[in-house]
Amino acid sequence: xxxxxxxxxxxxxxIFLVACNPSKEQHSTSSPLTSxxxxxxIDSILDILTLxxxxxxxxxxxxxxxxxxxxxxxxxxxxxxxPHGVRxxxxxxNWGYAGWTNDSITAFPALTCLAATFNPKLAGEYGFSxxxxxxYRKKDVLLGPGVNIYRTPLNGRNFEYMGEDPFxxxxxxxxxxxxxxxxxxxxxxxxxxxxxQELNRDKVSVEVSDRALHEIYxxxxxxxxxxxxxxAIMGAYNKFRGEYTTHHELLMNDILKGEWNFDGVVVxxxxxxxxxxxxxxxxxxxxxxxxxxxxxTTTLNHYDNYYLAKPFLKALKHGEIPETVLNDKVRRxxxxxxxxxxxxxxxxxxxxxxxxxxVARNIATDxxxxxxxxxxxxxxxxxxGLTIAVIGENATRSMTKGGGSSELKPKFEISPLQGLKExxxxxxxxxxxxxxxxxxxxxxxxxxxxxxxxxKVEALAIAKKADVVLFVGGLNKSHLQDCEGDDRRxxxxxxxxxxxxxxxxxxxxxxxxISLTGNAFEIPWKSKVKGxxxxxxxxxxxGHAIADIISGxxxxxxxxxxxxxxxxxxxxxxxxxxxxxxxxxxxxxYKEDIxxxxxxxxxxxIEPEYAFGFGLSYSTFEMSNITVNKTELAxxxxxxxxxxxxxxxxxxxxxxxxxxVGKPESKVKRALKELKGFQKVEVKKGETANASxxxxxxxxxxxxxxLADWNIEKGIYTIHVGxxxxxxxxxxxxxxx
Ligand code: GLC
Numbered sequence: 001x002x003x004x005x006x007x008x009x010x011x012x013x014x015i016f017l018v019a020c021n022p023s024k025e026q027h028s029t030s031s032p033l034t035s036x037x038x039x040x041x042i043d044s045i046l047d048i049l050t051l052x053x054x055x056x057x058x059x060x061x062x063x064x065x066x067x068x069x070x071x072x073x074x075x076x077x078x079x080x081x082x083p084h085g086v087r088x089x090x091x092x093x094n095w096g097y098a099g100w101t102n103d104s105i106t107a108f109p110a111l112t113c114l115a116a117t118f119n120p121k122l123a124g125e126y127g128f129s130x131x132x133x134x135x136y137r138k139k140d141v142l143l144g145p146g147v148n149i150y151r152t153p154l155n156g157r158n159f160e161y162m163g164e165d166p167f168x169x170x171x172x173x174x175x176x177x178x179x180x181x182x183x184x185x186x187x188x189x190x191x192x193x194x195x196x197q198e199l200n201r202d203k204v205s206v207e208v209s210d211r212a213l214h215e216i217y218x219x220x221x222x223x224x225x226x227x228x229x230x231x232a233i234m235g236a237y238n239k240f241r242g243e244y245t246t247h248h249e250l251l252m253n254d255i256l257k258g259e260w261n262f263d264g265v266v267v268x269x270x271x272x273x274x275x276x277x278x279x280x281x282x283x284x285x286x287x288x289x290x291x292x293x294x295x296x297t298t299t300l301n302h303y304d305n306y307y308l309a310k311p312f313l314k315a316l317k318h319g320e321i322p323e324t325v326l327n328d329k330v331r332r333x334x335x336x337x338x339x340x341x342x343x344x345x346x347x348x349x350x351x352x353x354x355x356x357x358x359v360a361r362n363i364a365t366d367x368x369x370x371x372x373x374x375x376x377x378x379x380x381x382x383x384x385g386l387t388i389a390v391i392g393e394n395a396t397r398s399m400t401k402g403g404g405s406s407e408l409k410p411k412f413e414i415s416p417l418q419g420l421k422e423x424x425x426x427x428x429x430x431x432x433x434x435x436x437x438x439x440x441x442x443x444x445x446x447x448x449x450x451x452x453x454x455x456k457v458e459a460l461a462i463a464k465k466a467d468v469v470l471f472v473g474g475l476n477k478s479h480l481q482d483c484e485g486d487d488r489r490x491x492x493x494x495x496x497x498x499x500x501x502x503x504x505x506x507x508x509x510x511x512x513x514i515s516l517t518g519n520a521f522e523i524p525w526k527s528k529v530k531g532x533x534x535x536x537x538x539x540x541x542x543g544h545a546i547a548d549i550i551s552g553x554x555x556x557x558x559x560x561x562x563x564x565x566x567x568x569x570x571x572x573x574x575x576x577x578x579x580x581x582x583x584x585x586x587x588x589x590y591k592e593d594i595x596x597x598x599x600x601x602x603x604x605x606i607e608p609e610y611a612f613g614f615g616l617s618y619s620t621f622e623m624s625n626i627t628v629n630k631t632e633l634a635x636x637x638x639x640x641x642x643x644x645x646x647x648x649x650x651x652x653x654x655x656x657x658x659x660x661v662g663k664p665e666s667k668v669k670r671a672l673k674e675l676k677g678f679q680k681v682e683v684k685k686g687e688t689a690n691a692s693x694x695x696x697x698x699x700x701x702x703x704x705x706x707l708a709d710w711n712i713e714k715g716i717y718t719i720h721v722g723x724x725x726x727x728x729x730x731x732x733x734x735x736x737x
Contacts, residue, residue: 159518
């Protein structure tokens, strides 16, 4: 065959292949079936399903799946964790991993890092990329994101959530959910609601005012339903006012499915259902994980004994529960299928792509927060003759393993040490553990096989030889750390790190601390170290992202999504004794009420170590011409804050303009100010950019318990504009008629 003919044949082949496999964009439309066509189909299916088949659709058949109806071609429904990536395949009937060789994926940064980006665009890329990987793994429901509010720095799962402010979480959860669902995979926003501690999570009953419930703890869920159009919500383990939240008349029937008109599916947390009649009547649509060992105590298939299985069938047959209750659940479960695995038009997904790795890296570098940078400690230039000592177990420890249900099996995970070694080709990189705590484990700490003293001696030796010391420490994903199922018992850093840091500083004061945590912690050596980077759990590309920032390849622009109190007692939840945290007699009263996080610090005038919204840059920015477009407003109106932002430093960078609103004269208790708008603005060095943030007056409403509804007070509001909750450049006033 001559060469020319070969080329023609090859070209034809390429054209044919492209024609057969249109680009993802063509697929990213939602199912061609209109919602009315879907509802009509659901009606027709409902008419021919048997009672047993309907009941089979509303509870688990395995650890992570529910039955379909084979005779009608209705497929099973498959779910997978989690918020940061698609969890490895788990066995049919127990929590063990199935050991597949094709379920490695991209681990994206923890959601606290996403929150720290203050970047809704990246939240959309996060959700879309993660949704592609879930689709590729043939999962119909992704069990994430989590949006429980950060109330106490001890909560083991804060790393999975989006910080202490309901507005920030609401702005980021919406694009994330939309991104996931563009792939024909359902997001499942969790844990609804008031799951703000892990200690006694499945027994504790939360007491909190209606006002704090609506103003602090529900907004992110409400936004994910009303704006994100999430197709699933997961109930929580805890109780609220004595009743389990997973089947709770007020939370599920009145608010979620009533007021918010949620048309999706409520999935239980695993074993968070506790009663047939309540699960049936109070909003639970799919029961998962009951008696979490799957088969229960007998070989008789345990799944048939679920609350919404045989007991439910019996109650229906005896007329104790009307079949309309079941039909509503089945309608929702079938609607979920038309949105996912019965949508023939959904894309095919992809996993471990360069695009996903770049998205993970961009979110990581955009979320890392520079907290301190004395004498321009950062960035550190790579040069021959420079010796950098990288010290601390977190420089090499895997942070995608452990932590509970969000743990992942990434195709690779670049450690901070590896990232630094690959970036610094001229400098000499030394490494020592300095402390060792054993592998990340879920429920017990294994004694370290190393001798603590020898580890410290080795670390001091390399610190003495080095020009620069980078201590990579913080918490980890083990039990009693940043891990599901329990809370930390102390606010201080564990594993004697504070002593190690003090000892290192004695031999080399040119030290920077790289913090890998999902929570705040006490920083007793803050004044003694040169630099502090809050670096989160960053997933597959961790080491590259950390090296991007430390080398100055990327200019940090992250802002804290939660406050760092100087000491635990400065935090609102920890200011009212045990009743308020961790609770007494399995009841936790949220006595700080609406004053969570910076709301507490501002209003009680308690200076934090580092404030919500704080983060430095290698550049400096000047905010000027801060104006509001109108000062007299009606209740259905909106106002716009504009300002100029000049980059007066030596690096291109980005700044987050933050707008907080307060009401000095009010008939109810108010926080001094609350975040109601923000915009991340990229500005090249020497240039000026403009920020413009529009805030509808309805965002200023407070939840009026006397009306059991939102209420906009008339009068003067203060508008605080700055680049951190504790750095307000200008305060303006508006008046609502
Ligand atoms: C866990 C978690 C939940 C997770 C589920 C399945 O207990 O609370 O977030 O999605 O069970 O692993």
